[in-house]
Amino acid sequence: MDASPDRGPDLRPRTGGPGANVRTAVLWEVLSAALREADPHGTGLVVVDAGGGTGGFAVPLAEAGHRVTVVDPSPDSLAALQRRAAERGLAVEALQGDLGDLTALVLAGSADLVLCHSVLEVVDDPAAALVAVAGVLRPGGRLSLLVANRDAAVLARALAGRPDEAARALTDPDGRWGVADGAARRWTPTGLQDLVVAAGLTVEQLHGVRTVSDLVPSAVLDLEPGAAAALLALERTLSARPPFRDLATQLHVLAQRRPDHAKQPEE
Ligand SMILES: C[S@@+](CC[C@H](N)C(=O)[O-])C[C@H]1O[C@@H](n2cnc3c(N)ncnc32)[C@H](O)[C@@H]1O
Numbered sequence: 001m002d003a004s005p006d007r008g009p010d011l012r013p014r015t016g017g018p019g020a021n022v023r024t025a026v027l028w029e030v031l032s033a034a035l036r037e038a039d040p041h042g043t044g045l046v047v048v049d050a051g052g053g054t055g056g057f058a059v060p061l062a063e064a065g066h067r068v069t070v071v072d073p074s075p076d077s078l079a080a081l082q083r084r085a086a087e088r089g090l091a092v093e094a095l096q097g098d099l100g101d102l103t104a105l106v107l108a109g110s111a112d113l114v115l116c117h118s119v120l121e122v123v124d125d126p127a128a129a130l131v132a133v134a135g136v137l138r139p140g141g142r143l144s145l146l147v148a149n150r151d152a153a154v155l156a157r158a159l160a161g162r163p164d165e166a167a168r169a170l171t172d173p174d175g176r177w178g179v180a181d182g183a184a185r186r187w188t189p190t191g192l193q194d195l196v197v198a199a200g201l202t203v204e205q206l207h208g209v210r211t212v213s214d215l216v217p218s219a220v221l222d223l224e225p226g227a228a229a230a231l232l233a234l235e236r237t238l239s240a241r242p243p244f245r246d247l248a249t250q251l252h253v254l255a256q257r258r259p260d261h262a263k264q265p266e267e
Pocket of ligand 1: 050051052053054055056057071072073074077097098099100116117118119122123124
C-alpha cells in the first residue's frame with residue numbers, strides 16, 4: 001500500500017488496467033479523505049459494506065486496517081469475498097442478508113462508515129433501505145452512497161441512436177428507458193440528495209463518477225503514454241463541476257448522520 005504524507009494511504013485497486021483505475025479513482029479519493037479525517041491516527045474504523053458483493057471495496061479497506069463487515073444476500077459473492085480476503089491474510093466479516101435485514105445483523109449506531117455502492121438500484125424499497133443503512137451509522141458517522149445517474153442514461157440512449165428510449169428515461173419515474181433496460185432504477189442529483197436527507201442524513205459532498213472515462217475508448221488509455229494520467233486529472237476536475245458532474249455515469253454522495261444533540265440537563 002502506497003503512503004504519502006499529504007494524501008495518506010492510496011486505497012485505489014491495482015487491478016483492471018488503467019481504464020478501471022481512472023473509472024474508480026474519484027470515488028477512492030473521496031473515501032480516502034473521509035477516512036483520514038475520521039481516523040487521523042490510523043487506528044482503524046468500523047466499516048460496514050452493505051451489498052458489498054465480492055469485496056472490491058471491503059478488501060482494500062480491510063487491508064488499510066479497518067474492521068470491515070460485508071452484508072450481502074449472495075452466498076457465492078460472500079464466498080468469493082472471503083477467498084479474496086484470505087489470500088491477503090485479512091479478516092473480513094461476511095454476513096448473509098439484504099439491506100432490509102441490516103438492523104438485525106449489525107448493531108444500530110455502531111459504524112463509522114457505511115458503504116452502499118450500486119445496490120440501491122436493485123432493492124425493492126430504496127427509501128426504507130436507506131433508513132436502515134442510516135440506522136447502522138453512529139452519530140457523526142458517514143455514508144458513501146453510489147448510484148446510477150438517470151441523466152447519463154438519457155444521454156447514452158440518445159448517443160446510441162435511440163431518441164425514443166432517451167425520452168422515456170427522462171419521464172419514467174425510475175429513470176428506465178424500456179423493458180430491456182437492465183437497471184431497475186436511477187436517480188438525478190436532486191432526487192438522490194432528497195432521498196439521503198429523508199433518511200436523516202446531511203449531504204456533505206456530491207460527485208460524478210465516470211464523468212468522461214466511459215466515453216474514452218480503453219485502447220487510447222492503454223496505448224497512448226500519459227493518457228490515463230491526463231484523463232484522471234480531467235475526471236478529478238469535472239467530477240465536482242456541474243454540468244459535467246451531473247452527466248456522469250454514476251453519482252456519489254458522502255453524507256453524515258447528524259451528531260446527537262447534547263443532552264439537556266434534567267430539571
Ligand atoms: C453491482 S453489485 C455491487 C457490489 C459492491 N457494492 C461494489 O460496488 O463492488 C450489487 C450487489 O448488491 C447485492 N444485492 C442485491 N440485492 C440486495 C439487497 N436487497 N440488499 C443488499 N444487497 C443486495 C448483490 O448480491 C451484489 O453483491
